[in-house]
Amino acid sequence: MSTASSRPVCILGLGLIGGSLLRRLAADQAPVFGYNRSQATVDAATADGYDASSDLVATLIKAAELDAVIVLATPVTTLGPIVDAIADHAPACLVTDVVSVKEEVARIVARHHPGGRYVGGHPMAGTAYSGWDATDPSLFEGAMWMVTTHDDTPADDWLAVAAMARAVGSNVVPAANDAHDRAAAAISHNPHLTAAVTAAVGAGESSLSLRLAAGSFRDGTRVAGTAPDLQRAMLEANSVALLNTLSExxxxxxxxxxxxxxxxxxxxxxxxxxxxxxxxxxxxxxxxQPIIDVTVGDDGWQQELRRQAHLARVWLG
Amino acid sequence: MSTASSRPVCILGLGLIGGSLLRRLAADQAPVFGYNRSQATVDAATADGYDASSDLVATLIKAAELDAVIVLATPVTTLGPIVDAIADHAPACLVTDVVSVKEEVARIVARHHPGGRYVGGHPMAGTAYSGWDATDPSLFEGAMWMVTTHDDTPADDWLAVAAMARAVGSNVVPAANDAHDRAAAAISHNPHLTAAVTAAVGAGESSLSLRLAAGSFRDGTRVAGTAPDLQRAMLEANSVALLNTLSExxxxxxxxxxxxxxxxxxxxxxxxxxxxxxxxxxxxxxxxQPIIDVTVGDDGWQQELRRQAHLARVWLG
Known part of the structure; x- marks a missing residue:
């Protein structure tokens, strides 16, 4: 099986997740390079010794030359034009992403790059901080990394994305997009809303309240400290599933x-x-628990992986 | 000013809070002893070298002989008979408590020990764990410790309770019972309910969900792991204030x-x-911020302390 350390990776977006991925892959001497719209972030990454550029087209031309795996790592609201550029400049590259919703990303890729090779991903890792300064090469160690597993997912592409996730220390969890989005609403997006309401109610009572706040408030409201723009991009892109969990x-x-x-x-x-x-x-x-008795590429491997993931097994490789 | 280390302390209830207080005061060679209903807890505390007994009456007779400060450290639902015993066997002792609601405790003390000396307290410290095994002498370090401050609070008794809180490393926050209970509902009791609902909704979606759960779920639901009996005793004793924050x-x-x-x-x-x-x-x-320009005992000191606490100052001594 090919692993990420032997295959170039091109990361579009060098915030907390994309930047941490760049740093982690580079630490293994893997061929990895990145793009970020903000020159300040590119300068910071370059000063730290990484291969980064603010020129999207040049970055994608390089990705095409190297047959790199392209990782979408910008907020879902910014993806349309980026996927357009991939379709123009690196149409044959395998594309994955690290965005916290999957159905909406799949729709965007299908619309802006029809016929493109895409296998979605989502590392279940993060902090309340964002941007290059918050990046941490150990962010993915021991994390669950969901890799989209549909009935028509090509085995080689799935293995390439799974290999990259494993190369940075994560455990691969196979799932369909809709199952992922419902799970993400339940265990990540809804907790952002309950953290927000807990914080708002706690702060509203009196100035005495926040002075008396201790562990239950501190832990229960931590993710409310995440930049509102990032929270909105994440939550609003999963509005259907989130409406269900919020109503519940x-x-x-x-x-x-x-x-x-x-x-x-x-x-x-x-x-x-x-x-x-x-x-x-x-x-x-x-x-x-390792997923057992499945050879990726065998008949029906996608369904069997998804079934075992629901039995609470994970892929360890 | 007298400090707790020079005055005996009698702790009734050796769970997380009472047991941690016993251990912290004993570490300073302060005269401190405790009672617990469960012989197993008493045995564990005794084996660890502490002065503990399962005989409530004998413990209270000793408290009366030593003029100890008595600390109520059992769930609010258990307090009535304990305060009855204090009224019988140690009626002249100063009583305080570490319970997370103040109006209900004040009502119980007034009913079961009318005329008794009582100044309420509440250290804003805790973990999701309970019992002697969870005790930690550093639990109160840097915590806010609310000390009841009413218009008729006697200065000497207030200073004795404040001194004990300071002796274990806490910062004393003066407040009236009702203001405390509203604040506690907002920043502690309501967060227990939002943690519970976040956990219940997250676990309900599918077995896949809890496998994918990461930081937002882990931190946002931490206090839902607290023993349900302890949560209920705390929340239900503050039902009026909690109804308001829950409705909000x-x-x-x-x-x-x-x-x-x-x-x-x-x-x-x-x-x-x-x-x-x-x-x-x-x-x-x-x-x-230290509370300034107030001498406890001067005319109107109670109102001035409460006023400054609402300006986000704390008593540092």
Whole structure:
């Protein structure tokens, strides 16, 4: 199997995720180079010794020459013109991405680069910080990296993207775009909204409140500190799935409020939350299970990988 | 000013908070001893070299003999009979507490020990763990410790409680019971409910979801892992204030849901949450301001301390 360290990678966007990927791949002496719109970011990356450019066309021509894997690493709202440029200047390259929604990215790629080779990806890693200064080559170590796995996904392209994720220390999780987006709404996008509302309500009471705030507030509102533009790009691109989880959130809170008002107890919500957290702790603390008895490329490999991912297995390679 | 290290302290309840207080005070060679209902906890504390007993009456008789400050450190639901025993066996002792609500505790003390000396307290410190095994003598280092400050609070008793909080490394914040309870609902109790709902919704989507969960879920649901009984005792004892913050939470989420559904954006909630978190970061990361120009015991000292606490100052001593 080819690995990312033997295949050039071209990263478009050098923020937290793209920049961390550039640094991590470069640390293994992999051929990797990047583009960023902002000259200041390019200058910072270049000063740190990386191969970066603010010239998108030149970067893509180089990608085409090297048959690089191209990684889309800019907010979903900026992708259209970038994919147009790929279709013009590097149409044969395999494209993947690190964006936190998958159906919308797939739609954009299909519209702006019909027939292009694309296998989506999403590393489940991040911090509340953004930009080149926040990049960290160890960001992906031990993270789950979802790789799009549809019935028509070509085996070689899937393996190339999976190899890149594994090369930076991540565990590959195969999933379909819609299943990913529902999961991301449930465990990432919805938590951004509950963090925001927790922060807003906490800060609204009095100046005394924030002075008394301790661990429950600090941890529960951490992601509310992420740049609002980045949060909006992420959440609004997954609005259908997010509407479902947000409505479910509201329903559970209304039931808890009514119960508290009428009977004075919060047992049902507190116990449901505790059970859920216990399940998460068991999964997060448990041994990773390899996906077994599947050879990528065999008949029906995509369905079998997705099925095993839902059984809580991950691909370790 | 007398400090806790020169005055005996009797701690009733040796869970996370009471046990950590026992260990921290004992580390300074302060005369400190404790009671716990469970013999297993008493055995564990004794084995670790601490003065602990499962005999409440004997413990209180000793407190009376030593004129100890008595610290209530059991869940609010258990306090009635304990305060009855204080009224019987140590009626002249100064009583404080470390319980996370203040109006309800004050009501219980007034009902079960009318005329008793009581100045409430609440250290804003904790973890998702509980019991003697979770105790940590450094738990209170740098924490805010709210000390009840009413118009009729006696200066000497207030100073004794404040001295104990300072002796274990905390910063004393003066506040009235009702202001404390509203603040606690906003920055501690409500975050427990939003953590619970975030966990429940995240775990409900599919087994894939919890596997993909990363930082936003892990941090946003941490306190949902606290023992449900302890969460219920804390939240349900502050139901009036919590109903207000929970209703405000629901209103903000419903407005966000409607906006997302009708206009596709989450700008308002995300930006409000970000502003709130920025304010918190500024306060948490800022220099502590000493309360100035107040001599405890002077005319109107209680109101002046409360006023300055609302101006975001804290008592440093």
């Amino acid at each position: 959130t509201i329903d559970l809170l209304v039931a808890a409020r009514d119960r508290l008002r009428d009977h004075g107890d919060v047992a049902s919500l507190v116990e449901a939350g505790h059970r859920a957290r216990q399940r998460y702790d068991a999964i997060a603390g448990g041994e990773l | 939470t629901i209103d903000l989420l419903v407005a966000a849901r409607d906006r997302l559904r009708d206009h596709g954006d989450v700008a308002s909630l995300v930006e409000a949450g970000h502003r709130a978190r920025q304010r918190y970061d500024a306060i948490a990361g800022g220099e502590l």
